[in-house]
Amino acid sequence: MSWIAQILTLYPDMFPGPLGASLSGKALNDGIWAIETLDIRSFARDKHRSVDDTPAGGGPGMVLRADIVGDAIDAARERAEPDWPLVYLSPRGKRFDQALARHWAGLGGVTLLCGRFEGLDQRVIEARAVEEVSLGDFILSGGEPAALAMLDAVIRLLPGVMGKEESAEDESFERGLLEYPHYTRPQLWEGREIPAVLNSGHHGKIAKWRLEKAEEMTRLRRPDLWSTYERRHKA
Numbered sequence: 286m287s288w289i290a291q292i293l294t295l296y297p298d299m300f301p302g303p304l305g306a307s308l309s310g311k312a313l314n315d316g317i318w319a320i321e322t323l324d325i326r327s328f329a330r331d332k333h334r335s336v337d338d339t340p341a342g343g344g345p346g347m348v349l350r351a352d353i354v355g356d357a358i359d360a361a362r363e364r365a366e367p368d369w370p371l372v373y374l375s376p377r378g379k380r381f382d383q384a385l386a387r388h389w390a391g392l393g394g395v396t397l398l399c400g401r402f403e404g405l406d407q408r409v410i411e412a413r414a415v416e417e418v419s420l421g422d423f424i425l426s427g428g429e430p431a432a433l434a435m436l437d438a439v440i441r442l443l444p445g446v447m448g449k450e451e452s453a454e455d456e457s458f459e460r461g462l463l464e465y466p467h468y469t470r471p472q473l474w475e476g477r478e479i480p481a482v483l484n485s486g487h488h489g490k491i492a493k494w495r496l497e498k499a500e501e502m503t504r505l506r507r508p509d510l511w512s513t514y515e516r517r518h519k520a
């Protein structure tokens with residue numbers, strides 16, 4: 286059975302977009318995951334097919350209507366399993382991270398609601414118990430690029446997507462650390478050598494060197510990750 290990405294959007298043509306290429310594209314072709322887009326506009330009620338209106342209380346921009354988005358959510362959830370997260374991509378949401386990607390990958394699918402304009406009528410967020418998830422502290426013009434990025438992170442974790450050669454275990458965030466630096470041929474480039482230990486063939490020494498580098502990188506660049514890691518591993 287495929288892992289299902291349900292996407293509610295005003296721009297269904299944006300999917301699968303970049304996810305149709307490379308690792309995720311092959312997995313899509315292999316049926317490891319599938320995409321189900323619902324065009325929010327198809328739930329419009331008037332002849333102009335409008336989905337938005339001016340903000341109550343005034344101010345710039347337009348707001349997606351609760352009634353129309355509510356219908357779109359209901360149509361999607363009829364076809365979803367109850368344990369699939371119902372997510373609104375939103376800069377106010379909880380920050381997406383590797384742990385959430387793993388969690389979603391362990392379920393059968395996810396329903397992603399992409400906002401546009403100023404966002405969504407608050408009542409539909411509350412009435413449908415929608416979880417808000419953010420890609421980061423910046424404003425996109427719509428939820429679609431955030432959905433694509435999150436799906437990319439999830440899809441590569443699905444069983445059968447990554448081969449042994451692309452193993453996820455050592456990667457940044459998986460152990461609470463940033464990853465160690467990589468090198469490949471040529472051995473000497475612009476006067477710079479590959480660190481000698483990596484050519485030693487001594488697996489124990491290489492693993493130790495990589496862990497040290499990962500720790501150093503994390504300590505210098507991400508004090509937030511480092512303090513959590515230190516508490517867990519160095520106590």
Ligand code: SAH
Pocket residue numbers: 373374375376377398399400401402403404405418419420421422423424425426427428429431
């Ligand atoms: N007025 C809103 C921003 C609206 S941006 C605010 O100030 O919070 C339009 C849409 O883009 C949003 O509805 C949301 O779905 C999406 N979006 C923007 N930034 C995002 C982010 N960092 N993460 C996830 N979705 C985002």
